[in-house]
Amino acid sequence: MAAQAGAHAAGQHGHGEHAHELSFVRKYIFSTDHKVIGIQFLITTLLMLMVGGALALGVRWQIAYSWQTMPIVGKWLFGEQGGQISPEFYTMLFTMHATVMIFLVIIPILAGAFGNFLIPLMIGADDMAFPTLNMLSYWFMWPAIICFGLSFLFDGGPAAGWTSYPVLSAIAEAAPGSGMAQTMWLLGLTFVGVSSMMGSVNYMTTIINMRAPGMTLFRMPLTIWGMFITAILQAFALPVLTAAGFMLLFDRLPFSIHSCFFIPNDLIINNAEPTVGGGQPLLWQHLFWFYSHPAVYIMLLPAMGMVSDMLAAMVRKPIFGYRPMVYSMAAIAGLGFIVWGHHMFTSGMNPALGMTFMTSTIMIALPSAVKVFNWIGTIWGGKVRFNTVTLNCIAFVTMFIVGGLSGIFMAAVPVDIYIHDTYFIVAHFHYVLFGATLFGVFGAIHYWFPKMFGRMMNETLGKWHFLLSFIGFNGAFFPMHLLGIAGFPRRYAEPWIHPYLEHLLPMNRFITISAIVMGFAQFLLLANFAYSMFRGPKVGRNPWKANTLEWFAPSPPGHGNFDVQPVVFRGPYEYSSPLVKDRDYLMQTEYLPRREERPTEQPQPQPA
Amino acid sequence: MVARNCLLGLTIVALLGCDLSRVAPPPEAVFAPDERIDDLVRQARRPVVEMVTERFGTPNRLVAWEALPVDYGVLEGRVVEAYPETDGTCWRLKVELDAVPEFPKDWPAPLLQGVAVAFLSFGGKPVSAGGLVDEGENRVGLTVQRFDPGTGVLELAQRLGSPPSAGDRLRLVGHKLQRGRVAYMRHCVHCHGVAGDGNGPTAPYLNPRPRDYRRGIFKFTSTGPNERPTRDDLKRTIRQGIPGTYMPSFFLLDDGDVEAIVEYVRFLAMRGEFERRLVDELILDYSTEAVAQRVDAGEERSDILDELETFLRDELPETAAFEVERIANAWRRVERPEALVVPKTPRTPDTFESRARGRKLFLSKTLKCVDCHGPTGRGDGPMTEDYQLNTATNEYYPFPGLVDAWGHPIRPRNLTRGIYRGGRRPLDIYRRIYVGIKGTPMPSSAAALNEEQIWDLVNYVLSIPYETADTRRQLDAVAAQLTASEK
């Protein structure tokens, strides 16, 4: 506790030029401090997680209890219909669920929240390379949130799925939500893109230019590698999506001034005049997936990195195969650019492409497999303590195995013919995005929380949260594989009008109840978060006895992060090193004189 | 500590697993009242709503009004034995039903639960007033609580005085109506709305708007002008859909469901028409606007309200009875075979000459098809440019083109597309020409054409999608000759 107070003092007095007190607004709202921005991102995305989760529960409710009054909202949304939702409301639910989860939760929580918080701390920099740009990247989230929020209000809400395939999304008459709601949705997408782009440029610059002395590229923690590769991916893939988004916006312009990138000739939609155009809807799919497939890795690589760091710290063991881990991440990113076609096997593209994309897609399983083996190798021979962080990390690994393996089915084109657009796909990407990424994120929240707020999170609540989430998650998504095999199509508002699906109703009820358990379990996380922010036990600089640089800084770090400029002498994973006998960690900043007496305690940084 | 944690976990799981559906009653669906009811003065509004509700019920408590020609689903049976009452709240009877209906597998309630019970005889004596049991002054309807088709035991929800005796005949009324309501709410309500007002949640996005049943006007029927559709017409529309609109084909919907939906739609149409007529009777004199005008003109408001009260008391019930009779007759009439519009002569062979004669008619001043459908049948005739007068408000519509009876813009069919909403059989086209399309400006040409002419026109219309500029020129040439030779 004394150390904490000292650190605060150090943070404030260490930089004489910043001695003036910042206003509340500048300090906590329009702050340029990467840590504040990171926490802003974190809290915003956690709230969005609840929104996205609520939408998902709506989706699940409708499938399991079709046309029955939805809890809470049903009464006042559709009271006159006996609380029965409308089908376009359902399409809006799953469209917005995916949108919120992908663009407002997973991408920003990884890159925005943890990327921001961790990058400068882990590479020993005092802030991002462009602090103002960093602040803007957060505040550009808000127009996106507002646009997405507004899109709920127009018409039936965007209803073309998060993939927004034209012609459904390009022509206002095609679906209830394809009018203003879709425009708003596209604008929101653009803003998210701008926000991400600002972040990624910043991260790349920061990682390349602002590493502490001695922090070579291959001394960087895997988290930073993950963030770095993600930033590169984003910088290269995002412009394509943004361009495609604008093309779609132009196509949506009214009257005779619209373009026809995606609208073919002579379609009669909603009894309107036949369309005039020479566009090609497949073009959108290519452009969209050219971004969105790499985006899957944007949603995964940082979590892979963070889990590697956490796992090593938790089992007190160096990461198994550090360089292969880095190379495999790079390989995933590289291959990620040439596999987008596997989303389009049944779309009617040139069949020859199917073969190419199949091969590249199946090969992307290779680096993923290598990573999994390395994680197991890391645990192998380690000292396992089952705290919340470890649990979430192990969950990450096993869920990622399931998600990765189920991916092979889809990568194989003939099998994908059958599996495509069924619940098998839903199961697969939820295993990767929720099972893997989100469990990684839950672990990361517990792991870095002491650094963010100087307090530990509650273990009991954390374990309950994990347990309920894990059981709820698997209960919800594992049976979906079987649904998919049974030919259960995605995005059906009421599957039960199809007799060949009728016998799957009990399973869907089970899934929905599991999803409700999982959904409500997230309140435990929020409660834990809020409670621990103010009431958690206070901690010192390095509660986990970890090696990386952020633990060298005070908890929470003051303005400018480090009271002493860190100098890096070794890699990040020197746990249980034989060099030090009395403890099992060796921080990156520690200088060990050769063959001399080694210090027994980590030196306390002195205020300058 | 562990115990407490376990307790906490168990509570959460237990609560989730519980069936909490009984905690609060779900919201009830409502029949949205006619839009114009809001225009009436307050004193006139409630009686109308009450009158309609009393006769037709609410979506969750439907009234099987026997004055209407709706097949509510009637099962007749005989009481074999009346059990001594078990708990004083219900009668338990062993009955023998003449037939037990087939119900869908996923029927959400016990068989026949909630259907009405009417006795044909009670205690050995015939029951007169619609099969309701007398309880002092009031005649009370009974409802089935539970029915076990295996044992034939029937539990009634209520109990009044002495039970019926063995041998009494009874009727269970309304299982088809129930099924229709459930199927309708599942498959149709998004567009057509709970009341059949064509105003479901999805309706605003559809073009053309979903049918509003409340006028009893259905576009594509096999019956004469101004007539209601037959059951078969409705069934055909559900089965085949209406190409060119958002009405999809429910080809594979269970037969029982389709039949039940047809009955329910007829029920809704009658309900809507009845309601509409009641409002019609009142709106001229007792709308808020009219009353205000009358007060301006020097009448006393209280006088007007007195007059309204007298009207509601003395005349409206009689008008209502009259209207129901009329509506019921209209629906009854079309089920007779002679109501069908059937040509007497078979279709003229589809020859070039026949088509040329059809083309001549198409272009002729006799029919003026061209005014709407355009000279090449593209649906681009000059009428699509004209502004139409709204007869209700006496103002021109703000958009050019044709308008249907519901005030929605509609476009003449583009005949070159080969999409025929009312069906593509020659018979269907014949009926469109002979009867017209109800609720739209497409008139009946029955008076203007003879049968051969209609068949010629049918032949021509069916050939338009395959027409080329060349063939049209040839047809036009022959048509011109024909016209010349007439003169």
Add this chain to the structure above:
Amino acid sequence: MRQHIWPICVLLVCGMWWGLSGCGGGASTVPKVVVRPAQEEAGSPKGNEPQAKDKTSGTEQEPVAGGVGTLRGRFIFDGEPPQLPPLVTKGNAPKDKEVCAAEMDIPDESLIVDPQTHGIKNVFIYLDRAPKGDYPKPSQPFRFDQKNCIFTTHAMIVRVGVPVLILNSDPIAHNTHTFPRRNEALNQLLKQNDQKGVPLVYTRPESVPVEVKCDLHAWMRAFQLPLDHPFGAVSAADGSFEIRDLPSGKYAFKIWHERAVGGFLNRRFSVTVKPGENEPLEIKYQASDFGL
């Protein structure tokens, strides 16, 4: 610390309870059915087509015993008589130029005021409910013709049960489309020069005139008022009208005109009819009554 966790959990659980309540409802609710006997038809006449019933007389329509009277009067425009521009000027018809407005303008008949006498044409004055009685029906059908793309009779009173023969004296087709409230609508194509005509029978009286349109020629409008008694009149070109054989008594007439603001010129025009000739009425209206 732990004691703080409990309330949170309890809150969560309560939230879930509240959230899940109200399940059910929607399409899967099976409605209850009650039977309602067809009682209301007990007293009404049976038959294929319900017959229009005599309305009981209203409060102000008590016929005094003895004698019938004739009511005459005139509708007079109070102010400068408006002259409405024609709807279609000669030779400028948007279509069917060879027939419509070929020889003359198509006038706007929605308000016709005689410049000399200031009489208003085509005003309906009628009894909504007539005294009980058996009134002889005209034996001849009414004729409703169209010529030069104009309905020759712009406003007429017809009788329930008596056919209105719709004719066409133009060399082009017309399409007669009625918009009644109580009767069934008619939408009938009439071929050119159709002198046989299509009969239109009103089965029930209406309380306001029925609009008749031609869908093919948007400007064509006319009004027909079916009554089940003879006590109504349409004013002539000089604004005069005459209602004969009215049993003496006090009546409330409705006065209707198509341009009248709010539908009616007068909803209850009270008159006491004496046997024999009555004092001619002079009923004046101003431009504002017609929304001018």
Add this chain to the structure above:
Amino acid sequence: MRNFWCLFFTVWPIVAVGTFVIAPAMGWWFPTDAYSTLGQQIDDLFYLILTIVGVVFIGTHIALGYTLWKGSQDPNRRSWFTHGSHTLEVIWTIVPAGILLFIALYQMDVWRMYRVQSAFPEDLLEVAEVTARQFEWRIRYPAPGRPLQLKPQKGDVYAVNDLHVPVNRPVLIQLRTMDVQHSFFVPSLRVKQDALPGQVIPVWFEVTKPGIYDLTCAELCGWGHYKMRGRVVAEAEEDFRAYLQRLAAEQAYDGVTPIETALSHAEKRQNEE
């Protein structure tokens, strides 16, 4: 507690595998056997992958469970200090690479037969044009005895949501859409193909067993996506022809001539030809 968690991470994969084992018996499996020639091959490939994947799943989870159990036994022990093993890395790169490449190459043939037009069977019968629209399947057969043309012809026979095909012979449908994207999905035949606006996509399949198969839409096409319920009826070739004849006769019905007469006329005509 640590044993609980070890058990926890061991039990769930067992439950997962168990679910897959009992799934076919519980009806949580393919809706029916594959009743098309390609479908059977697809199923074979599916089972092949399932086997490989199952082995990998079990293997990795045994390894994971073992390491967890081992690692959690002695809380006072010091972890094994190692930065990895080059040999192991090479092994677990090369071996999966080989397996994955095998999977990829093994699939190519089926895909080629399914989609590459030059590999289509030669005796394909062009049955019908299936036009998807919101929210139904509109089907256009050629007039009985005529070949299918790309453009509608006079005499074409129309149906909705009801596609009849002859059994035991490769048939081809021309798939198109009138409005937005749809997907022609017959689960029992393992056929799925998106209907792409602006394109006509040929889809072939050979049904091996007469029967009625569900036809659904598998690509989001708007609010009524789920309503697109159709069926594929596979029947003997004579039945198929008779069906077409009957449909054609019904379509020519004029309200006077009985359909039976029209049918017999058609038969006579055909016999004469």
